Amino acid sequence: MKKIFLLLAIVAAVAAFYGLGGEALLEPQVYRRWLQEQPLLAGLGFGAIYVLVTALSLPGAAVLTLIAGGLFGLWWGLLIVSFASSIGATLAFLAARLLLRDWVQAKFARQLATINRGLEKDGAFYLFTLRLIPLVPFFVINLVFGLTRVKTFTFYWVSQLGMLAGTAVYVNAGAELGQLEELSVSGVMSAEVLLAFALLAVFPWLAKLLMAQINRWRVYGPYQKPKQFDTNLVVIGAGSGGLVSAYIAAAVKAKVTLIEKHAMGGDCLNTGCVPSKALIRSAAVAQSMREAEHFGVQPVVPEVDFNRVMSRVHEVIGQVAPHDSIERYTALGVDCITGSARLVSPWEVEVNGKIIRTRAIVLATGARPSIPAIDGLEQVNYYTSDTIWSLRENPGRLLVLGTGPIGCELAQAFARLGANVTLLGRAARIMPREDADVSEAISQAFVREKIQLINGATAVAFEVENGEQRLVYEQDGKRTSLVFDTLLLAVGRTPNVEGFGAEALGLALTDNGSLAVDDKLRTRFPNIYGCGDLVGPYQFTHMASHQAWYAAVNALFSPLKSFKVDYSVVPWATFTAPEVARVGLSEAEAQAKHIEYEITRYGIDDLDRALADGTATGFVKVLTPKGKDRILGAVIVGHHASELITEFISAMKHGRGLNSILGTVHIYPTMSEANKFAAGNWKRANAPQQLLGWVQKFHAWRR
Structure with a gap:
C-alpha cells in the first residue's frame, strides 16, 4: 500500500505541475519579482521548485541552473543549485528504491550480482565519475542507482560533490548572461560570455581528463615510476597469447622481453592442440582400418602400439616446436628469458633475481586443468x-x-x-x-x-x-x-592467476576466477594488459592470438591509439568424428537473447563428395533473421567441419549474407558445396511467391 500511495502521489504531483501551469515556474521573470521584494523567499522558492523538478525527473533542470546564475549570481546560485539538485536527486533515488528495487533485485538477481559487488567495493568512485562526466542523463543515474544497494547518504554526498564542478560551469554561464542589460551582439560576443560558453562546451572533455588523472593517482599513487625503462614491453608467458604479443612488438621495432618458466609454446604446443590432434589422427587411421570393408577393402583389426602412438605424438610436438622456439624468437629480436616472473610494481618485473623496468606488461600465463573436489x-x-x-x-x-x-x-x-x-x-x-x-x-x-x-x-x-x-x-x-x-x-580449465605477483598489485578477478580486464584488455593498471586463457572469455588458442594483437598494440601505442577487442565473430571447433564447428549464435543463445530467427538446414548425407568419401553424415545449420539472409550463426557437423566453417566466418566478418555464398562458384565435387546448398535452401524458402506466380503466368502466356 505504501508503494501504491507513493506511486499515486508522484503521478499526481507530475499532473498537478503541468495541469496548474508549472512550466511558468521555469521562467526567470517569476523569480525577479520575488527577488526584488523578498530575496530570501525567492531563494527558498527557487530551491524548492528545483528540488521538485529533479525529484520528479522532469525536464528543465539545466535551464533552471542557467536561470539560477542569472538571478542570484555565481556564488549564491551555486549554493542554491548544489543543495537543491542533490536533495532532489536523492528523493528520486529513494522513490525508485522503494517502488522497484526489491522487484528488480529479485527478478534479475544473477545479472545484478556482479554490479552490486562492484558498487559495494567501488560504488562511490563510480558514481562520482558519472556525476562529473555526464555519460548518461543525471535523472537516469538517480533512478538506476535507486535499484542498487548503494547507501542513501553515500549517494547524497557523492552526488553533491560530483555535480559541483558541472553546476559551477552552468551557473557561471547563466551569471554572465544575467549581467547583460540587453541581448545584443556585442554583449553576447564579450570575452566573459564567450569564455563561459566555451567552458560549457569543453567541460565534458576537461572532466574526462580530470577523472583520468584522478584514477591514475588512485591506482599508481603508492608506486614510484622509473625515470627510464630497460624495455618497452615485458610479456609473461610464452603460449599462444604471449608469443603473438612478443612477435607483434618485435615487428614494430619495440624492445620486448618474453619470460617463460616452463616450455615455449605453452599448452597448445606441449599438452593441448598439437598432441591431441596428433593422437586423433592416429585414432582415425585405426578406425579407417576397421571400416575398410565399406570401401571394398578387406578390413583389418588394428594392432595398436600405444608406446609408438605416443612416441609419434611427441615427434609431432618436436616438429612444431621450432616455430615457437627461443632460437626463432631471438632471431626475430625478442629477448627470451627462462624463469619465473614476478610483478614488483606496475613497471617492474623480477626474474632470476634481476629487476626489469618496463613501460608496459602483457600477462599471458594461460590456464591449467581444473581438479574437482571429489572425495577419495x-x-x-x-x-x-x-x-x-x-x-x-x-x-x-x-x-x-x-x-x-x-x-x-x-x-x-x-x-x-x-x-x-x-x-x-x-x-x-x-x-x-x-x-x-x-x-x-x-x-x-x-x-x-x-x-x-x-x-x-x-x-x-x-x-x-x-x-x-x-x-x-x-x-x-x-x-x-x-x-x-x-x-x-x-x-574444465582454471586460469593461472597466482604465482606472478598479481595479488600483490591488487589485480582484480572476475566471478569465474579469470583476470579482470576491460574492453581494451587493461587491468586496473592501464599499462598492464592480459590476454588468452588467463582472461577469457573464450579459452581457444586462436582467440588468445586474436587478443594478443590488441594487447600488444594497445600496450605499445596507448594513449596515442588504442583498440577495443572485437568479439563480434568468434568461431570454434571440436575435433570429434564427425567434427563440430560453429560461429556466432546457437539456437539456444538466440532464444536466450530473445532474437527472432529462422533455421535453414542442409543434410550432408545428400552431398555427392560426402557419398563418394563415405562420410555422408552430419548437417549444416544456419540462423538468419526472418526473411533476411544475414548470418546470425552457423554450425556444421561433419567431415572437415572445422575447414568448412571458414566460409561462414568470412561472410559474417565482412557483412555478407547467404546470397553471397549462393552466388559464389564452388568446385565440384567438394565438401564445401554443402555451404552453397544450405544457402540455396534458404533462397528457396524465402523466394517471393507472388512474383513467381506472375512469372509463371508470363511463361504460360508465352507458350
Missing part, C-alpha cells in the same frame, strides 16, 4: 589433459570425467585406439554448449563406436578396494558404482 580422488591415479601424454600403454577401462570438447575428443580417440571408454558428465547431454541436435549427432557416433555415455550424473566419491578403483556417482537420485582402470579428468 587422492587415492586413485588420475590424468589430466596436461599429463595424459605420459601414458605408454592401453588405458584399459578408461573413465573420462567431463563431456565438454576436451573430454569428447580424447574419449573418442582412446576408444578408437582400443580402450574401453566410459564418458561421464553432469550435463543432461554431451557437449552441452551446443544445440541438442548437435549433441545428438555426436552421441550417436559415440554409441556406434561403443563408447558408454553417462549423462546427468554427479561424481560422489572414488574408492579403492583390493586394488580395484571405482567411482560412486549419483544419477536420477540413485547411486551407482563404476569400476575403471584409468581416470582422465576433463572438467
